[in-house]
Every structure is written in C-alpha cells, then in structure tokens.
Amino acid sequence: MLPDSPAAPGGLNPLTLLSAAVVIAVTTTAINSWAVSAAVLLLLAALLSLNGLGRKVLPAAAVIMVPFWLSLLLTHGLFFHEGRTILWTAGPVRVTAEGLEFAAGMGLRTAVFVVVFLAFSFSVRPADLMALLSKYRLPPQLGFVLCSTLTIAPAVSGRARRIAQAQQSRGLVTGPGAGGRLRAVRQQAVPLVMALLHEAGSRADSLEARGFGGRGPRTSYREVPDSPAQRIFRWLAVAALAVFLALWFGPGWFTPGGVR
Amino acid sequence: MRLSLETFYYPGEDRPTVQGIELDVGAGECVLVAGGSGSGKSTLARILAGVLPGRHNGELTARFEVAGENLVFSGTGSVNPRVNPAVWNRNIAYVGQVPSAQLSTVAATVAEEIAFALENAGMEHALMKQRVRITASALGLTELLERKPFELSGGEQRRMIIASAAALNPATLVLDEPMAGLDADARRAVENVIGSLLDRGAGVVLLSPELGGAGRLAGQMLLLDGGKMVASGPRQAVLTSAWAARLPVIPDPLDAPEPAETMLQPPCPAPHARTPAAALGGVVYRYGTQRRRPFLASRKRAKTSAQAVLDGVDLALGAGERVAIAGANGAGKTTLLRHLNGLARPESGTVRILDRDIAGQSVGAVSAHVSYLFQDPQDQLFERTVAREVGYGLPELDPAAREAVVKEALRRCGLAELAGAHPYELPASAQRLVALATVLARRPAVLVMDEPTVAMDRDGLDRLADAISQEAARGAAVAIVTHDLDFAYRHCHRLVLLSGGRIVADGPFSRVLAHHFAGGEAFGVQAPAAWLRRREP
Numbered sequence: 001m002l003p004d005s006p007a008a009p010g011g012l013n014p015l016t017l018l019s020a021a022v023v024i025a026v027t028t029t030a031i032n033s034w035a036v037s038a039a040v041l042l043l044l045a046a047l048l049s050l051n052g053l054g055r056k057v058l059p060a061a062a063v064i065m066v067p068f069w070l071s072l073l074l075t076h077g078l079f080f081h082e083g084r085t086i087l088w089t090a091g092p093v094r095v096t097a098e099g100l101e102f103a104a105g106m107g108l109r110t111a112v113f114v115v116v117f118l119a120f121s122f123s124v125r126p127a128d129l130m131a132l133l134s135k136y137r138l139p140p141q142l143g144f145v146l147c148s149t150l151t152i153a154p155a156v157s158g159r160a161r162r163i164a165q166a167q168q169s170r171g172l173v174t175g176p177g178a179g180g181r182l183r184a185v186r187q188q189a190v191p192l193v194m195a196l197l198h199e200a201g202s203r204a205d206s207l208e209a210r211g212f213g214g215r216g217p218r219t220s221y222r223e224v225p226d227s228p229a230q231r232i233f234r235w236l237a238v239a240a241l242a243v244f245l246a247l248w249f250g251p252g253w254f255t256p257g258g259v260r
Numbered sequence: 261m262r263l264s265l266e267t268f269y270y271p272g273e274d275r276p277t278v279q280g281i282e283l284d285v286g287a288g289e290c291v292l293v294a295g296g297s298g299s300g301k302s303t304l305a306r307i308l309a310g311v312l313p314g315r316h317n318g319e320l321t322a323r324f325e326v327a328g329e330n331l332v333f334s335g336t337g338s339v340n341p342r343v344n345p346a347v348w349n350r351n352i353a354y355v356g357q358v359p360s361a362q363l364s365t366v367a368a369t370v371a372e373e374i375a376f377a378l379e380n381a382g383m384e385h386a387l388m389k390q391r392v393r394i395t396a397s398a399l400g401l402t403e404l405l406e407r408k409p410f411e412l413s414g415g416e417q418r419r420m421i422i423a424s425a426a427a428l429n430p431a432t433l434v435l436d437e438p439m440a441g442l443d444a445d446a447r448r449a450v451e452n453v454i455g456s457l458l459d460r461g462a463g464v465v466l467l468s469p470e471l472g473g474a475g476r477l478a479g480q481m482l483l484l485d486g487g488k489m490v491a492s493g494p495r496q497a498v499l500t501s502a503w504a505a506r507l508p509v510i511p512d513p514l515d516a517p518e519p520a521e522t523m524l525q526p527p528c529p530a531p532h533a534r535t536p537a538a539a540l541g542g543v544v545y546r547y548g549t550q551r552r553r554p555f556l557a558s559r560k561r562a563k564t565s566a567q568a569v570l571d572g573v574d575l576a577l578g579a580g581e582r583v584a585i586a587g588a589n590g591a592g593k594t595t596l597l598r599h600l601n602g603l604a605r606p607e608s609g610t611v612r613i614l615d616r617d618i619a620g621q622s623v624g625a626v627s628a629h630v631s632y633l634f635q636d637p638q639d640q641l642f643e644r645t646v647a648r649e650v651g652y653g654l655p656e657l658d659p660a661a662r663e664a665v666v667k668e669a670l671r672r673c674g675l676a677e678l679a680g681a682h683p684y685e686l687p688a689s690a691q692r693l694v695a696l697a698t699v700l701a702r703r704p705a706v707l708v709m710d711e712p713t714v715a716m717d718r719d720g721l722d723r724l725a726d727a728i729s730q731e732a733a734r735g736a737a738v739a740i741v742t743h744d745l746d747f748a749y750r751h752c753h754r755l756v757l758l759s760g761g762r763i764v765a766d767g768p769f770s771r772v773l774a775h776h777f778a779g780g781e782a783f784g785v786q787a788p789a790a791w792l793r794r795r796e797p
Contacts, residue, residue: 125368126365126366126368127366127367127368127369127372128368130366134379140380143366144366147365147366148365151365151366155365162639163642165603165623165639166634166639166640166641166642167624167642167652167653168603168622168623168624168627169601169603169623169627169631169632169634169640170627170631170652170653170698170702171624171627171628171652171653171654171655171702172624172653173622173624173625174622174624190644191642191643194642194644194684195638195642198684199361202358202361203361203362203365204315205306205311205314205315206356206361206362207364208310208311208314208345209306209309209310209311209345209349209354209356209362210345210349210353210362210364210376210377210380210424210425211345211346211348211349211350211377211380211381211428212345212346212364212376212380213345213346213380214344214345214346214347214349214380214381215344215346216344216346216347216382217382218379218380218382219378219379219382219383219384219385219388220379220385221371221372221375221376221378221379221385221388221389221392222368222372223385
C-alpha cells in the first residue's frame, strides 16, 4: 500500500540534497550549452546508477522527457525560421544546424532539470522532510501535503495491485501484451479512484483522531541527519551559486556565453 | 469522562444513527460497549474520538464532560464547540478498527509511528523517546521499532497503533475491537497495557461484539442495539440482559452456558476423497526472491532476505474437509493460503489444485477452482453495489442464471436487503459478509479464508459457520486461517499448527489439542475455552 522508502544516500539532510540539486539545475540553465548539459546529464546518470537510484529515476525521467524531446524536434528541429545553415529541406520543412542545436540545448537543459529534481524527490525521505518542517515550525499540514506528493505514486500503485489481486482471485485473467494490460487498467480504473477517495477520507479522520492538525507546536521524534560538514557545504554551495550568477550575468570582465 | 448523548444524525439521514446513550467512565474504570453489527458502536467510538460530527457535518446533540470542561453540542452547527484534535487526543485517545487505515504514512519506522501522536501533542524529544521505548516494550514491539510500519502484519500494526495511543497516557482510551486478529501473546500484551493504564487511573472504553476476552476487564457494560442503549450497569448483571434481548453479541466462552456438544464427526466421504483437492509439496517461500531484476539494488535485497517465510510446507486438503490453520502473528499463515490460489508462488516446491500443478497458471485461471477470502474485506471489495460485487467474475454468462446465483449468495449471507448498497458504506461485519458472499457465489472446489471471524458479530459468525458446513458437505475443501480457536473447534475437524514457516502439528482437532495444549497454549495459540472446560474433571 505504502511506498518503499527511497534508496537515499544515507545520512544526507534534505536541505543538502536540495541545495546540490538547485546548484546543478541553476548553473546548467545559466550556462545554456548543450555540451555542458550533456556532460552533466552523463555524470548524473553515472552517479545515480552507482547508488542504485538510476533504476527509479532514469525511467521516470524518460517518461517525461521523450515526448518533450519529440515536440522540440518537431517545432525547432524541422521548422526553425532563424536557421541559416540548411542541412535538408522538403516543402515547408527546413532542417537547420541552428534549429537542431537549439532543440538539443533546450532538450538537454530541461533533462538536467528533470533528472535532478526527480533524483531529489526519490532520494529524500518523507519522514525527514516532515521532521525538517516541524523543526522550522512550518505548518504540519504543508509537510503532509509535500510528503503525500512524494508517496502518492507508490501508494496508488500498491492499491491498484491489491485491486488487481482481488479481481484475479475472482477470475480476471489479464492477457499478455499491451492489449491485456489495457483491459486490466480499464477494469481497475473506477474501483481504484473510488478506493483512493474512500481511503483519503478515512485517513483524514484517523489523522485527526491521532491529534494531527491541532493548533500549537508540533515536535519531531525523528532526528534529521545533519553534520557540520553538510552545513558548510550548503552555505558554500549557495554562496558559490550567488557569486557565479553575479559574474555570469553581471556586467564586467567575465564574458557570458564563452562556452556557447 | 462523561457523555450524555441525545442523538447523532449523519448528514441526509432522517433517523439518528445513535441515540439516548449515557456513558460515564471514571478514573481507573473500564467500560465495555457491546453490540452486534450496525448497532452504532463505531459511530459512538468516532464521536468519542472527536472525529464526528467534525468535517462530516453530522448533527450531534450531546453534552461531554471532559477534563473538567463542559462541552455542549446542540446539533444546529454554528454554536458548537470546535475540537482541537491535539488537545482532545490527550484527553480521549482513540484506536479504530482497521489498523492499516490509521497509519500516518509519513513515519519511516515503527518507533516514529508510535511517536506520531506524541509529536502532535508537542512533546519534548527526550521524554518522547522514553515513552516510545516503555510503551513498545509493554506491547512486545521492541524488536520491531526499526521496521517499516506498512511491512508489519495486521496484528502487529494493531499493537503499534494501540501503542501510539497508549503512549500519550490519555485520561481516557477508546478502543474499537482491539483484539481482532491478534494472537495469544499479542492479546495478553494488549490486556496488560489496558490493565496498566487502568492502574494509572486512566479510563478505558472497549467497543466490541465480544463479551469475553478483554471485555472481562470491564466492570461496567453498556449494550447497544439499533443505535440505542438497551441496558447498562455492572457487567455480570448486563450479561443476562444480553441473552434476554437475544442480541447478536458473542458470548464469553468462559462464562456462557455451553450446550452439550459432541465433537464433529469426520466429513462424509466426498467424490474426490482419494485425491486431495489441494496439495502443497515442499513449499519454500521467502520475500524478495520472486521479482529479481538484473540491477544492483534489487539483487542486494534478494540476498539479504534469507529468512524463509514458508520452510518446506507439505499440506494436503481433501474434498469435504474443514481445516483450521493456526499459529502466532507472522508464522506464515497468510502466505500459505496465498499459495493455494497462486497469489504467492513458491521459490521451490509444488502447488497442486485438483491434481494439477498450478505453476504457470494465472491467478485468474486458478480461481475457477479456488476461492479466496481476504483478511481485510477492503482488499476484496471494489464494486459499486453489493450485488455487482457478488456478481463480479462469475462464470455464468446468462444474466438470469447469474442473477439467481447472486441472489442465493446474498440470501445465505443475510444481505438480500443490502443488494443495492455500496460495499464501503457498510459496517465492518457486513463488509465481511459481502466478501463471504463473493466467494460462496463461485461454488469453488477449494475455499480458503483468512481470519474470517474477525469483526463478525454473532449473527455473522452463525452465517459463516453455516457456509463452512454447507460448502464442505457439497464437497469443497475448506481451509480457514484463524486465531479464534473457539470458533474453529466447533466448526472444523482438523487443526494445522504453523510456527516459523513450518507445520508443527497436523491432525484431528482433538488429537492435536491433546498433544500440544496441555498447558492451555501452544505456538502462540490459545486452546479453545470449551475444550479446556471439558478437560476439567
């Protein structure tokens, strides 16, 4: 029913993960070069595969990115009016080097963004996030909503699996291939939505009965992992990012687009 | 805590669901609220929990006296006091019927789940750690503190949620069917915790159709029927009214007059008596070995989970047999049942149904011969109406024949009136009967049921007993996993004991009892009270 706890890099504070994610995403976006984005993407893929997160993050990122890339290819790859270096043409379609470069740059930049934040959401433990919000006295309801966004996909798939088991136990034979899967999904959609609505209602009641959502401060049993080294890293990361942005976009002696 | 309740209406209802209830729980006092299915117990419990009327817009007319404060609900809505859950919870803590529905979903470990209510009360960290440790130890949860809450068995989850409420040291603790699905050790642990709360001066309200078990801790008792209080007073005095009123409550096997009964005769020979209807041969099962993927992380997980859940199980169920399977929480009972319809697949060993190996057959195909009643009816029910639910997946293609089958199953389970109701809207006991009707309608060769007695009132238990005997008489092999050996003793003729994933005893009920239950308890299972009494000189 509920999610596997993520394969988090042990002992990392959610803020450390978040600051690393922000630094990577913002610098790659600012530099805006397909080569840099591609290098960062490769590095991320290697890192994630090494600690076992790749199995979760990369397919999820592909689901988001592949349609996006296709649409980029259609809009900019085939019809980029500003393009001058024509590689191939057929009727209204003009494949230009500039168009392809623009599509690649935008596609890869967005991919870095998506991979980084998916990796963050897959590696942060909801319990850590909840504890962190309690620590900073933020409303626990906000924490719960944030955590629910992290846990909803596994919770839904758990419930869907149990409905499928109940239906199979009463004779539903799911055929092989996409057709069979589609038929099973059609059979499960309505019960799934109804079960989730029902569950949300009864969960809300029992959370309330356990004192959740009361006025007054909330404490946390869980101690969020942290260390002086992580704190220093976070400050350095934020400071370095600020300096980089000031130099990159600010007027002066550092030429933006040097890598471009 | 004192409650004087005039009426409570759910929105849109023109008749009150509960009315005319006077409940007075003194310090150190335990009150049992008993009643059958639909008697209003759970609604009353949720009113006590401060959940109703709340967001549900029900109309409550009642007066509460809690912690020296008077709260008057006058039913009209605007002038009613607003409940602050964090404060209410410290005065009246509540544990509902379905433990999995009460998980916070944000706790990563059992310790955090127990601490959840303490966190909401804003308790200081060091004190919270101490409370969690002490409560967990009292409820036998120390070993489980670092486990993930949703990985625990149903019984373990129930203890965990009770621990979370008890850790608050509330002035009053409200427990809705706290013993359902618990093994002997867990029952004792819960009884001890209730006892120590009472010693510390807390009040306890137990809601249950069962007059025995934890109900014996109650000095006072209150009987509900159709949402009304029909009797209240000292427990012993009210017990007789329960009989006089013929309420569907479940008698305490220790003090109920036991009719002279004979041990069940072996079932009459069935057409397939020679070949077992179902057979497990050398079944070994462990978690994590079924979905091995060629990636680093999952391979690591498969290696570390070495503990076998089933460790070489051989079991044959003959046509017409009525077999009870018992064992402590976590002994592997549910996993064993799941092998019989293919929901679980053995790592090694074979599962044969009607003498055919089901390896490679889909669950849907196996279900032509095997019907499975899930432990939690909410895992079983998914349709919009009771009638559609029972009709789902029936092999009869002709609508008229199908309707007749559905009608008959509903009649057998006493649900004819509820054919158009939504399964989720029904009380727990009725939900279990709907789930039972879904398996009976299929007329299976093998009928397996996981904890079918949990949350049933006496009427439900009678219908379940009838179903078991009728199905066996028809020639089906019936296997039930249960902690309720009193029920099993009356309705099954064979007992299988499971411990640590192995079958440690298997044979005629009375023989297994005589061999293993001289001390009254074995392998985390309590001997039937009726058998113990008969054994006494």
